[in-house]
Amino acid sequence: MPVDDLIKTVMTELKAICRTETVVGQPVKAGETVIIPVSKVSVGFGAGGGDGKEGESGNSGSGSGTGGGASIDPVAFIVVTPEGKAQLLPLTQKEVTISKIIDLIPDVLSKFGFECGTKKETKSENLESSDDEDSVKEETV
Numbered sequence: 001m002p003v004d005d006l007i008k009t010v011m012t013e014l015k016a017i018c019r020t021e022t023v024v025g026q027p028v029k030a031g032e033t034v035i036i037p038v039s040k041v042s043v044g045f046g047a048g049g050g051d052g053k054e055g056e057s058g059n060s061g062s063g064s065g066t067g068g069g070a071s072i073d074p075v076a077f078i079v080v081t082p083e084g085k086a087q088l089l090p091l092t093q094k095e096v097t098i099s100k101i102i103d104l105i106p107d108v109l110s111k112f113g114f115e116c117g118t119k120k121e122t123k124s125e126n127l128e129s130s131d132d133e134d135s136v137k138e139e140t141v
Contacts, residue, residue, distance in 0.1 A: 003049035006066040010045050017070045018043055032082035042071040 018041050025037035045068030052061020076090045 003047055003064040003066070006064055007045075007047045010047070010066045010068040014043050014045060014068050014070060017041070017072075022072060034080040036078040036080070037074055038076040038078060038088075040073045040075045042073075044069055 022041055023039055025039065028035045028037075045066065047064075047066040049064035050062070074091055076088055078086055078088055080086045
């Protein structure tokens with residue numbers, strides 16, 4: 001099959017995948033609320049071909065090939081309330097990452113001897129202000 005025909009075949013198949021309905025999905029009704037999925041579509045393809053000349057053994061060479069692929073990732077939902085109010089709810093990795101970092105903060109602080117929102121007793125570093133060498137002061141961390 002010639003390279004031109006292979007490219008047309010791959011492009012036809014990729015075109016079928018990348019329709020408007022793929023990016024903005026079919027509305028789903030949940031009670032009186034309508035939810036519309038929104039996706040990101042990434043597409044890539046490549047093609048190549050070659051010809052050879054008649055070699056010493058009398059064989060001639062020829063070759064061609066194509067390949068393509070698509071990736072569909074959900075990125076948001078459009079939520080339409082019964083009152084007609086539309087709201088975009090993004091599904092971003094950044095939000096998930098920040099949330100995970102915030103959740104890890106108390107564990108990291110506790111490994112260094114800090115506890116959030118609690119009082120901890122420590123030995124006073126300023127012994128000049130106290131007659132007792134083992135005096136203890138409260139400090140909020």
